[in-house]
Amino acid sequence: MPVYEYRCSSCQKKSSFFVKSFNDALTPVCASCGGREMSRVFSSFAYHKSLATVHEESGDPYQPGEDYYKDPRNIGRWTEKKFQDLGMEMPSQVQDMIQAARDGQMPESVKDLQPGVTEV
Ligand SMILES: [Zn+2]
Numbered sequence: 189m190p191v192y193e194y195r196c197s198s199c200q201k202k203s204s205f206f207v208k209s210f211n212d213a214l215t216p217v218c219a220s221c222g223g224r225e226m227s228r229v230f231s232s233f234a235y236h237k238s239l240a241t242v243h244e245e246s247g248d249p250y251q252p253g254e255d256y257y258k259d260p261r262n263i264g265r266w267t268e269k270k271f272q273d274l275g276m277e278m279p280s281q282v283q284d285m286i287q288a289a290r291d292g293q294m295p296e297s298v299k300d301l302q303p304g305v306t307e308v
Pocket residue numbers: 196197198199200201218219220221222223
């Protein structure tokens with residue numbers, strides 16, 4: 189769940205707000221003084237999360253939520269998990285494709301990629 193931090197312009201205290209999704213409208217109100225003049229704080233907490241945390245927050249790879257693929261770091265997770273479950277090493281070309289997709293390139297072949305059914 190995304191956490192937004194805001195700083196109150198009246199008392200300079202920081203307040204954290206949980207939002208359901210990144211698209212949710214949020215009206216921050218200072219937890220200390222009730223002020224509404226809040227400025228967004230880009231905390232290191234929110235922006236230096238580990239990849240594992242990002243994965244946890246975006247849900248089960250088998251049942252991706254609506255926002256799941258909005259985070260490019262989730263691209264290929266299903267495939268990675270599938271290989272893991274099968275106890276297989278992911279071929280380096282697959283890793284490369286996933287990495288490329290996460291970097292913003294989306295080859296068609298990644299979408300249909302299914303471990304175990306690839307022709308040799
Ligand atoms: Zn305040």
